Amino acid sequence: MTINTADKTHEQQHGMSNAGYIRIAVILAAITGLEVSTYYVDFGVLFLPALLIMMVIKFVMVVSYFMHLKFDNKMFSFLFYAGLVLAVGVYAAFLATFKFFIQ
């Protein structure tokens, strides 16, 4: 199997080429740079929402592209996101019980 054929076969199975992975990594690095900039630059009221949105974007990008969840069987997405949603729900309720959100 030549490298080009192998590359295409991998791309068909996993949805991305090596160049695609590098592009994703560059975007992730850029978002990390933006995140760090919020420590030095005053973003005012946008500070917290911007940080949380960037965190979620990075999370989803790694899960979707590096972990191939976007291209894989939906059962895997269900298993992972079920655990994630359960965790977020349970611990949001836990924090709410301790009045964390109204401090």
Add this chain to the structure above:
Amino acid sequence: MTDTAQGHASSTGISNVKLGMWAFLGSECLLFGGLISTYMLYRGRVTGGPRPSQIFDIPFTSVSSFVLLMSSLTMVLAVSAAHKDDDRKTNLWLTVTALLGATFVGGQVYEFTAFYKEGLGFSTSLFGSSFYTLTGFHGVHVTVGIIMLMSLVGILKRSSVPGKKAEVVEMIGLYWHFVDIVWIIIFTLVYLIPV
């Protein structure tokens, strides 16, 4: 394309190994969710010792975060090489991933040592306890990942990487990326959002 078509056939049509790994990662969300929310609850509870803003070194931790993020890229390149049956590149990228992971863990050891010298012990305050527990658990996960990566390099050097061995590389890759996404959350919630 289904997993059966990729050669990971099972009675359900999807890889049981992969199914088990995703179920494990889903359960890990609950573990780290508990640790993160406990930290969020206790991060302001400082009766003695330094406060988070007094000890966190954001430039240093940013570099560590970048190193771990880039290790996800090298890991996915290793998985890609494994699926192409390219043993040399698979071993190369797995080794680079392990080295980047070791750099991250080394940074964490340095950070813990610096914090301890500045007066933040494990039982100094609720902030200290929850911080060391959360980041320590994550560090242990990265260390386990490094051990798995180096073991895999050793195993692969003794034989080629067709079929199911590529799936093993992919499973360790999933674990490694999970460790990375947990750090994405920790970096934002613990380090970047002030108390």
